[in-house]
Amino acid sequence: MKQTRTAISRISLKTTPIPVPLNFLRETRCKGRKFRAAGVVVDMIKSKKMAGRAVLLAGPPGTGKTAIALAMAQELGNKVPFCPMVGSEVYSSEIKKTEVLMENFRRAIGLRIKETKEVYEGEVTELTPVETENPMGGYGKTVSHVVIGLKTAKGTKQLKLDPSIYESLQKEKVETGDVIYIEANNGAVKRQGRSDNFATEFDLEAEEYVPLPKGDVHKKKEVIQDVTLHDLDVANAKPQGGQDIMSMMGQLMKPKKTEITDKLRKEINKVVNKYIDQGIAELVPGVLFIDEVHMLDIETFTYLHRALESAIAPIVIFATNRGRCIIRGTEDIVSPHGIPLDLLDRLLIIRTLPYSRSEIEQIVKLRATTEGLQIEDEALSALGELGTKTTLRYVVQLLTPASLTAKVNERTIIKKEDVEEVGSLFLDAKSSAKILTQNKDKFMK
Numbered sequence: 001m002k003q004t005r006t007a008i009s010r011i012s013l014k015t016t017p018i019p020v021p022l023n024f025l026r027e028t029r030c031k032g033r034k035f036r037a038a039g040v041v042v043d044m045i046k047s048k049k050m051a052g053r054a055v056l057l058a059g060p061p062g063t064g065k066t067a068i069a070l071a072m073a074q075e076l077g078n079k080v081p082f083c084p085m086v087g088s089e090v091y092s093s094e095i096k097k098t099e100v101l102m103e104n105f106r107r108a109i110g111l112r113i114k115e116t117k118e119v120y121e122g123e124v125t126e127l128t129p130v131e132t133e134n135p136m137g138g139y140g141k142t143v144s145h146v147v148i149g150l151k152t153a154k155g156t157k158q159l160k161l162d163p164s165i166y167e168s169l170q171k172e173k174v175e176t177g178d179v180i181y182i183e184a185n186n187g188a189v190k191r192q193g194r195s196d197n198f199a200t201e202f203d204l205e206a207e208e209y210v211p212l213p214k215g216d217v218h219k220k221k222e223v224i225q226d227v228t229l230h231d232l233d234v235a236n237a238k239p240q241g242g243q244d245i246m247s248m249m250g251q252l253m254k255p256k257k258t259e260i261t262d263k264l265r266k267e268i269n270k271v272v273n274k275y276i277d278q279g280i281a282e283l284v285p286g287v288l289f290i291d292e293v294h295m296l297d298i299e300t301f302t303y304l305h306r307a308l309e310s311a312i313a314p315i316v317i318f319a320t321n322r323g324r325c326i327i328r329g330t331e332d333i334v335s336p337h338g339i340p341l342d343l344l345d346r347l348l349i350i351r352t353l354p355y356s357r358s359e360i361e362q363i364v365k366l367r368a369t370t371e372g373l374q375i376e377d378e379a380l381s382a383l384g385e386l387g388t389k390t391t392l393r394y395v396v397q398l399l400t401p402a403s404l405t406a407k408v409n410e411r412t413i414i415k416k417e418d419v420e421e422v423g424s425l426f427l428d429a430k431s432s433a434k435i436l437t438q439n440k441d442k443f444m445k
């Protein structure tokens, strides 16, 4: 779960300048065809009918392609890995193009591992480190062992544990009243949350409350872990480990391996397939989102096509705003969206069209709400009107400066005059281009 969350947090870093409102897909899904199409894809992904397939979002700039893809990620939730990238990312002077692609491919494939473990589980009723004089002499005391009381619905048990477990307890910040489990064979501690019994303890709910565990304190428990294939690659490429998942993959560990090689990946796939066959693990195909896909070249397209064909593949979502253009890396092969025809043939294509005036108003309103800005209806319709003449991006960008002029005029609500003022201050791309052509001779060549 932790891993998928890092994948999600990558989104905000890399592709979206402003976050998309959380439930916008649900809100807008029934309103336009492209949202319905995106909704169908999300449903297909959820019902696992999409693996190895690819979708292309194609349409002019500012028609919401990136926004739709990110909204799809949010709809899928944090249990489904989502890896966003931009086509141009493959061009790095240090890493091979195909290597970048393969790594992101594996970031987008999740593995849910179910293991039955022998654990001690319960609500912590007591947590006492027992100290003794330092046997090495000198000052200070050392913890000789720790006494911990665990309570379940069925009973309580007091355990006397090794001091090393006390360290893990401290690392997980375990306090009395928390529900935890300790693995019997290696002493790993996992804090699951605060016990329900303390649910009314604080006003602000920063905590996750969990019910008091049923059954005995000492028992066999099914433990679920979500990782991506990339996590497994990294874990096994490192010289040493210590984390849990690595112990599972321990058979692959060879000391001093630091590079993720094709061979290592193949070995990991083998083990993963074995686990899947044995019913220990389940594959969770996630989504690899490649924005500005026309930036890829013929070599990476070919590689991608082959990778899509392999047994373990994520769902790939492409987005582009290009029409017919030359495929990068070729002399003169022109193809729709700059994508080779054979790959294009595999794709489900969702066409995005420019937003209508009322849709623009709706989006601007959503944006204003998420940014905590108040805006008058008149100002909103002025922005809508401006949006049809310029672009959605432009009017969305006007919101912040408009709120600033409102503030200068000691208002908290954005009025039409603010919109007009900032509209005259900042140019949109079209007017700027027009001015350039009109005053060609005044600019440097």
Ligand SMILES: Nc1ncnc2c1ncn2[C@@H]1O[C@H](COP(=O)(O)OP(=O)(O)OP(=O)(O)O)[C@@H](O)[C@H]1O
Residues within 6 Å of the ligand: 018, 019, 020, 021, 024, 028, 059, 060, 061, 062, 063, 064, 065, 066, 067, 068, 320, 321, 352, 363, 366, 392, 393, 396
């Ligand atoms: N349905 C929507 N709800 C909320 N915001 C939206 C929606 N559609 C688009 N936006 C916002 O409009 C702006 C432009 O949309 P987006 O970036 O998705 O366009 P795009 O189609 O990816 O354009 P380009 O081809 O230039 O990459 C963004 O700021 C985005 O957050």
Ligand SMILES: [Mg+2]
Residues within 6 Å of the ligand: 065, 066, 067, 291, 319
């Ligand atoms: Mg985009």
